[in-house]
Amino acid sequence: MIYGLLFWEFFKIGLFAIGGGMVTIPFLFDLTKKYNWFSAEDLTNMIAVSQSTPGPVGVNMATYAGFQTAGVWGGIVATFGVVLPSVIIVIGVSKLLGRYKDSPWVIEIMAAIRPAVVALILLAGVELLKLSVTDRISALFGGAFFLMVYFFKKSPIFYIVLSAVLGVVLKL
Amino acid sequence: MAQLGKIFVSFFKIGLFTFGGGYAMMPLFRQELIEKRKYITEDELIDYYSIGQCTPGVIAVNVATFTGYKIQKVLGAAVATLAIILPSLLIIMVLAGILNTLADNQIVAHAFAGIRVGVIALILKEVIVLFKKAVATKFQLALFVCVLFLLFCIHFSAITVVLLAAFAGFVKRLKDR
CATH class of the missing domain: 1.20.5 (Single alpha-helices involved in coiled-coils or other helix-helix interfaces)
Known part of the structure; x- marks a missing residue:
């Protein structure tokens, strides 16, 4: 069942892509290797279109990738998948806003995730560069x-x- | 109901008229949510952004969820989130459909070959900008180098890398305490 799988993969992206739109690139790049949903070349086109159309880049990327994989319903399913984890987490965090934001645990874990995410994007960029140049x-x-x-x-x-x-x- | 309708219109507008996501969306958030509707204060917007950066997912969507939740709990959060993603859904699917039918066109193919090179330049620039923000301490530099090394030698998935980095941060906090 393609929709279930699509939802699950984008749910995971929504859960682990911490830091905004560009961060989804390495995760989508992983999908090009794991499935035949879209190619790495398609991914570069998606990035271009997502950057130059209205709306949050991360959402645009999910819609485009889902649409390429399984048409209109694919686009809808992937978009809801990518958004759902943060909606759940944000509603949970809303109640203890200050405590979460200032928690030294959160601060140190985020400080460690950020450099790793930069390395991920760099590597995905280099892989895509090999295809384009x-x-x-x-x-x-x-x-x-x-x-x-x-x-x-x-x-x-x-x-x-x-x-x-x-x-x-x-x-x- | 009328309240929910207003929330929907506000966030649909934001989704429709902002390009780029993240911080690029902040001016319109400010204008619509603080100045016009008075849903939230400047401090709250800054709070949402800083928390949006340390919660998973798309930052602009996080801000929408936070604001919607503040106005009308879970229902408000659902409406705000739906409204901000709806323009993307519509525009991207129409555009992707058109582009797919044009894929065989020679001029479009050349244009996209050019775009693919241009996008790489944009990604690499983004990497430099993010690097300056993300790598400030020796620990962070060591992490960056380790991850790069691991990625080049052993092909870890992006999810594994994020989990490992989170674990490293957790262990560091345990030691620092």
């Missing part, structure tokens, strides 16, 4: 583009549209 032109384009993204603060949408135009012009 395949020849000299795309390597040159990627390098130049990174410097631009790093030094000029423009919105992600600007860069995504620009990279699409350059992709067409350079016939990548």
Whole structure:
């Protein structure tokens, strides 16, 4: 039953992807290896679309991934799956807001999770890079583009549209 | 009921008009929830964000759940959460459907080949930004290096890595006490 499995996998992502939208990338990357739901290439497209459409990136990614896997119901099931753990936890935490936030246990555990999550995203980024940068032109384009993204603060949408135009012009 | 309707409209609007998620959504949260509706205070919004960062899931959704819960308990939380994700559901599925039918188009293929390279640049920049925020102590640097090493040599899943890091933080707290 694809919907049950889809729900379970996205529930797990909702439970373990701590720190926001980009953090879901390594988890979705794991799914490309585990199932034939969508490819790593699809994942890069999903990231681009999720960044340049309205709504929280993490939710957009779940909807897109679910839709690619099992159509409209897949999109709905994956989105509810990714959201449910945090809804349950937030309602639970709401009552003891201050105590949770200032608990030294929470602070130290989160301080340990954050660097690990950065490493996860870095690795997923490198894996995706190997797929996207395949020849000299795309390597040159990627390098130049990174410097631009790093030094000029423009919105992600600007860069995504620009990279699409350059992709067409350079016939990548 | 009227109250729930208002909650729904507020969060649907936020979901519809913000791009990027996380902190990018904060100005609209502030305008809609604090200034216009007076559902929450500035301090509460900052609290929700800081807790949203140490609870699992999408931060903007966490803020919606918190606010909805504050106004009208579980029902309010459910309505606010549903409202903020609904625009994503509709827009993404329509767009994904259109893009799938265009997949064979040569120009679209080139555009996406370009986008795929551009997105990697955005991810790597995000990694640098996150690294500066997440790695402040020697312990955190050691953890970062360990995780990277483990990931490159043994292919741990993302979930295993998060659990291991949480455990490391737990043990460190035990020792520090």
